[in-house]
Amino acid sequence: MVEFYSSNDGIPLNGYNGLWRPYPVEYKRGKAKLEDCDRLQLCAQAVCLEEMLCVRIETGALFYGEPRRREVVKFTAELRDKLKAIVEDMHKLYEQKYTPKAVKREGCRSCSLKDLCLPKLGAANETSVLEYLEMHLK
Numbered sequence: 001m002v003e004f005y006s007s008n009d010g011i012p013l014n015g016y017n018g019l020w021r022p023y024p025v026e027y028k029r030g031k032a033k034l035e036d037c038d039r040l041q042l043c044a045q046a047v048c049l050e051e052m053l054c055v056r057i058e059t060g061a062l063f064y065g066e067p068r069r070r071e072v073v074k075f076t077a078e079l080r081d082k083l084k085a086i087v088e089d090m091h092k093l094y095e096q097k098y099t100p101k102a103v104k105r106e107g108c109r110s111c112s113l114k115d116l117c118l119p120k121l122g123a124a125n126e127t128s129v130l131e132y133l134e135m136h137l138k
């Protein structure tokens with residue numbers, strides 16, 4: 001979701017008076033994670049909004065369903081650099097036409113991408129093609 005707050009250094013919004021500053025909010029079911037993955041996702045959303053709307057976005061929020069609280073995320077230079085490195089890696093993989101295997105983990109069960117990412121397929125796919133064919137032919 002994107003909230004817009006009235007701000008003198010914001011952007012005009014069609015149908016609304018004044019200037020508005022976008023504030024991205026990402027909703028998650030569970031609890032905050034130790035690693036930065038959710039913060040990086042939110043930062044990527046903010047960078048997309050910055051490019052679309054020609055505005056700098058300094059903060060956003062993650063809302064976690066279990067504590068039912070928002071965590072404010074600052075889009076620091078460090079977080080942006082980490083995001084840039086990940087996006088560069090993604091572009092390299094795309095250019096190489098290489099899709100890395102999903103690594104199945106605890107969070108996959110509640111992940112909204114599990115039907116696209118198919119982490120179970122990677123985990124179950126430990127038999128060779130030959131073994132698989134032999135197993136089914138028998």
Ligand code: SF4
Pocket residue numbers: 102103104105107108109111112113114117118119
């Ligand atoms: S389903 Fe895929 S995208 Fe989702 S947590 Fe598992 S590996 Fe990551």
